[in-house]
Amino acid sequence: MDFLQLAADRFSVRSFKPDPVPEEIREKIIKAGLLAPTAKNNQPQKIIAVSSAGGLEKIKKCTASHYNAPLAFIIGYDKTLCWQRSFDGKTSGDIDASIVTTHMMLQAASIGIGSTWVMFFDPEAVKSEFEFDGNTEPVAILVMGYPADDCKPSPRHFEYKDPGEIVSYK
């Protein structure tokens, strides 16, 4: 599929069929996260795949934006593994984990698996429910599954700013 078409067609899916995502599809989505570029190729990302009944109950304790998805990924990074810019000390973890999440989201969309990127979660709840070590920060919860038959993009999906407000040419 043409990349721009995939980017245009993808939308946040907030209504799912209860059907589980098959293991081979889950692994393909994980592979996309493993192939993502990271600063200096340090690969600080941590990916937790959650599909057990107990794990999904824990997800519900961490966010209201779970949409009863049958699969969720928690994507984070290990603070000790990030690259750090010497000029100002900025670290790459949030950026690395966001690229990983984007890869996974688009890989899923390309094979008919819907997802929503969730930032509205309680990070302390994620850390305690999923027994994070002290070095790992959660960045995103990517809830996913097969879109419900009546699933539609939200009106916000179609709201794009004028490119002139965003892009400049020098």
Ligand SMILES: Cc1cc2nc3c(=O)[nH]c(=O)nc-3n(C[C@H](O)[C@H](O)[C@H](O)COP(=O)(O)O)c2cc1C
């Ligand atoms: C960083 C980030 C955080 C987001 N957090 C949430 C969230 O917590 N809950 C939710 O329902 N959607 C969340 N979204 C989905 C956005 O609302 C959605 O991508 C945006 O409105 C555009 O709609 P579309 O994805 O259908 O094109 C998030 C998206 C991004 C990129």
